[in-house]
Amino acid sequence: MTDIDGYISSLNEFKFDYSLGRIKNILALLDNPQDAFGVIHIAGSNGKGTTAAFIEAIFRASEYKTGVYTSPHINNFRERVAVNGKSAPEDILSKNVNLLKKTIKKNSTYLTYFEFMTVLAFLVFRECGVEIAVIEAGLGGRYDATNVNYAAKLLSVITSVSLEHTQLLGNTCLKILKEKEEIVKGAGLFNLKDNNLRKHVKKRFGQIAFFPEDYFKVENISHNISGINAKLKDVKNKRPIMIKLLMHEDVMAQNAAMALAAAEIIRSMDVNVDMKKAVKAVERVRVAGRLQKISKDTFVSVAHNPEAVDAMFSALAKMLAGKVTYIFSALKDKDIKSVLQSVKKYKNVQLVITAINNDRAEDPSVIKKLADKAGLKSYLEPDNDKAFALARKIKGRGVVVIGGSFYLAGKFIKTKI
Numbered sequence: 001m002t003d004i005d006g007y008i009s010s011l012n013e014f015k016f017d018y019s020l021g022r023i024k025n026i027l028a029l030l031d032n033p034q035d036a037f038g039v040i041h042i043a044g045s046n047g048k049g050t051t052a053a054f055i056e057a058i059f060r061a062s063e064y065k066t067g068v069y070t071s072p073h074i075n076n077f078r079e080r081v082a083v084n085g086k087s088a089p090e091d092i093l094s095k096n097v098n099l100l101k102k103t104i105k106k107n108s109t110y111l112t113y114f115e116f117m118t119v120l121a122f123l124v125f126r127e128c129g130v131e132i133a134v135i136e137a138g139l140g141g142r143y144d145a146t147n148v149n150y151a152a153k154l155l156s157v158i159t160s161v162s163l164e165h166t167q168l169l170g171n172t173c174l175k176i177l178k179e180k181e182e183i184v185k186g187a188g189l190f191n192l193k194d195n196n197l198r199k200h201v202k203k204r205f206g207q208i209a210f211f212p213e214d215y216f217k218v219e220n221i222s223h224n225i226s227g228i229n230a231k232l233k234d235v236k237n238k239r240p241i242m243i244k245l246l247m248h249e250d251v252m253a254q255n256a257a258m259a260l261a262a263a264e265i266i267r268s269m270d271v272n273v274d275m276k277k278a279v280k281a282v283e284r285v286r287v288a289g290r291l292q293k294i295s296k297d298t299f300v301s302v303a304h305n306p307e308a309v310d311a312m313f314s315a316l317a318k319m320l321a322g323k324v325t326y327i328f329s330a331l332k333d334k335d336i337k338s339v340l341q342s343v344k345k346y347k348n349v350q351l352v353i354t355a356i357n358n359d360r361a362e363d364p365s366v367i368k369k370l371a372d373k374a375g376l377k378s379y380l381e382p383d384n385d386k387a388f389a390l391a392r393k394i395k396g397r398g399v400v401v402i403g404g405s406f407y408l409a410g411k412f413i414k415t416k417i
Contacts, residue, residue: 004097008077011113018143018168023115027148029103030119033126035151037067038271040262043137043144043180044159044191046308047255050247050290051159052134054259054282059132060085061281062274067125067133069118069146074288074302074410081121088124096123114138118145140169142182154266156184159191159258162307163335173197181205187265191258215261216241218253223318232257236264241279246286248293249315256282289409291315297395300412301403304334309342316399317346323398324349325391329367330404331360336367339404340374350394351378354387356407384411 027034040055042048049070056068066084073079078087100119104111111119125133132154137144161177169176177197181188187208192198201209213235220231230253232241245252260278267273286292289302291312303312316324326343328351330336343349353367364382371378379394381387391400402412 004094005077007097007101008113008116011111011116017112020143020145020147022109022111023119023145024148026100026103026107026109026111026115026119027122029107030099030123032149032151033119033122034148036122036126037130038132038152038154039150040132040134040154040266041137041146041150041156041183042134042159043141043183044157045162045164045176046305046311047159047191047251047258048136050252050285050287051157051255051258051262052136053285053287054256055157055262056082056085056134057281057285058259058263058273058278059134061277062272064131065129067121067128067130068136069121069125069133070136071114071117071138072406074406074413077117080117081124083124083128083130088128092124092127093120096120096127099123112145115145137180137183140176141180144183147183150185153185154269154271155187155189155262157189157191157258157262158184159255160307161192161194161197162305163338164305174200177201189258189262189265191254210261210265212254212258212261215264216257218257221250221253223248223315228253230256232260243279244283246283248291248319249311250318251311252290256285288413289406291401292413294412297398298400298402300409301401302406302409303403304330304339304405306335306338306342309339310345312401312403313342313346313349316401321399322348323396325352325395325398325400326350327352327354327387327391327400327402327408328404329354329356329364329408330362331356331358331407332362333360334362334405336362336370337374340371340376344374344376348398349376351376352387352391352394353378353380354384354408355382356405358405358407361405361407384408388412 042052056066060066068082081088135146137146161173169179189210190201217233219233222229227246230243234241263273263278291299291301301312303309353364355364368380381390
């Protein structure tokens with residue numbers, strides 16, 4: 001572990017303090033590095049990471065120098081800050097960690113883990129000469145550390161709204177949307193299926209509220225061994241577009257359509273975007289942990305709420321996966337009961353419940369009791385390696401899926417950084 005790794009770890013990823021005063025003050029002391037590049041800001045319950053990856057790929061294909069800031073990471077914090085599709089140069093990362101540490105100490109203040117990483121991303125992007133950065137909000141929107149002032153915000157994107165973090169964001173989708181939409185300054189792209197939510201954003205944002213299906217509609221999806229084939233309708237040009245994606249869930253086609261719609265909206269602002277290259281760019285995107293195939297019959301998924309788990313099992317059904325042995329664990333603040341109800345919809349499933357090495361993790365024995373109450377067949381094996389061995393033993397001709405949390409997925413995925 002380097003000095004940088006040690007310092008970042010010491011900040012405690014799970015300490016939260018919902019105010020924006022500290023981060024705005026630090027940014028001002030550093031001459032507002034977030035003003036050095038165009039920004040596409042993304043919030044949402046699901047789909048943020050893949051939509052960010054699609055959008056970044058689109059602009060890189062049009063020869064912009066790009067940055068992308070996402071969270072959480074799977075193996076290493078460096079995954080959160082990428083320049084032109086690769087982890088930030090180590091020397092620039094190290095230099096700006098030290099600059100930020102000195103600035104904090106000199107001004108007798110502190111930043112939370114997420115605030116520190118957010119400012120660090122801005123500093124790295126400025127030094128690397130990034131032209132367009134895709135910035136993913138961490139939680140909610142209103143009080144998220146990414147919700148600061150940007151001199152050149154091109155577009156804000158809300159990828160989806162579902163019941164999550166209800167103790168912080170509210171207990172209805174409308175309340176949650178009202179928290180997330182606080183990132184929208186100027187034009188906003190809203191992926192909302194509920195008519196009441198659409199009416200709300202139309203009323204609040206008027207003519208600067210846009211919807212993906214006004215640009216690209218997903219008309220048909222088929223599955224193959226490598227991923228999905230999707231037929232999109234280019235609404236403005238009244239023509240079909242065929243795309244081949246390297247991921248398996250149907251929702252990825254919608255995320256790709258959303259990214260292409262974002263590109264079209266920004267293109268209308270006299271920003272040069274080559275839409276032919278954009279389509280090719282989304283076809284090359286692969287995001288770790290999104291029903292990722294790691295062996296012939298084993299997948300890893302970071303799906304951790306009911307909507308995402310529904311999408312995962314829907315894809316498995318369409319892939320004719322058969323019996324699914326689901327190695328599962330979750331954090332305490334997740335809606336585990338609802339997730340298990342989503343799992344139960346898939347008739348041929350059994351769980352191997354295991355542990356996560358994390359202070360926020362739910363006790364596996366508690367999850368086992370919830371699974372029993374839900375009427376799900378399940379086994380309890382806290383040790384991850386033994387859980388995997390058990391799953392392999394009992395899977396029969398079916399598949400093994402490891403998931404429920406980024407932190408469990410990280411045990412089985414090796415990312416390139």
